[in-house]
Amino acid sequence: MAQTATTGTTVAEVMAELAALEDPRIREVNVRHGDDHGVNLTKLRAVAKRLKTQHELARELWATGDTAARLLALLVCRPKAFERDELDTMLRDARTPKVHDWLVGYVVKKSPHAEALRVAWFADPDPVVASAGWALTTDRVARSPEGLDLPGLLDVIEAQMKDAPDRLQWAMNHCLAQIGIEHAEHRARALEIGERLEVLKDYPTPPGCTSPFAPAWITEMVSRQHTP
Known part of the structure; x- marks a missing residue:
């Protein structure tokens, strides 16, 4: 697994951390709203704050298809670094409401596209x-x-x-x-x-x-x- 130059964090390490944060009660509530993840969003934001901006890591997290990983990816990516076609593909692949909303609100709105x-x-x-x-x-x-x-x-x-x-x-x-x-x-x-x-x-x-x-x-x- 490739490591980021800044922190040495691997996707596998991040995924393990997200798995450790999984809370069945949170997942149960989220599933009722169409969101298939069980990570407290305050804790997810704390992970993002520690990782800071890491665009390549964000791309790798997005590629996992995991909802919590994708939400984290949207917090650590560099919105202006995405190409138009890449954002279009991401949007069409973002089928859970929270990922869709964060992609539009946190990334696309800040994009030159x-x-x-x-x-x-x-x-x-x-x-x-x-x-x-x-x-x-x-x-x-x-x-x-x-x-x-x-x-x-x-x-x-x-x-x-x-x-x-x-x-x-x-x-x-x-x-x-x-x-x-x-x-x-x-x-x-x-x-x-x-x-x-x-x-x-x-x-x-x-x-x-x-x-x-x-x-x-x-x-x-x-x-x-x-x-x-």
Whole structure:
């Protein structure tokens, strides 16, 4: 097994450490959410902090296919070092929710290929891939909306969100909420779409947390913006 130049850590050693951190109770909870690993994420982040950035080690960890190893890989990789095609392959191979979310949020968003991938993934026939395109679009709605067709996005959400598969529906709903929160000129329409479609209206929300139901989400976040 190849060793990294910095620490001498091998993939086998890291995998053994992750195996030692495995907790059946955590795995049981994660499996209910579609994530097949049993490692406490705080402990996983502590391992990543010790390893620091090691891009080649990250590639080797990703290649194992193990979910905990892939999550660790996403914490120790160098996001800007991945090629566009490599990120596309990784995204299509990332089928567990946590790996998918971390790949998009921690790596792709920081990549120089983020916008090209956003456009490519947005209309992909695979709904899980498309959800990544919507997640990147939502990030742009909040951070750099120039050039986005917000009325056009609302048209697509209005026509497709109600019957979209779960992960894609969730991503579209987030985009709907973000448009309503960030863009006052589109808020009334965003609220109306959310009220009419009723997506996630009955989603169980713990006390003190914001409901993912778009009208409630928009109303809550806008009220916070105007609270002294």
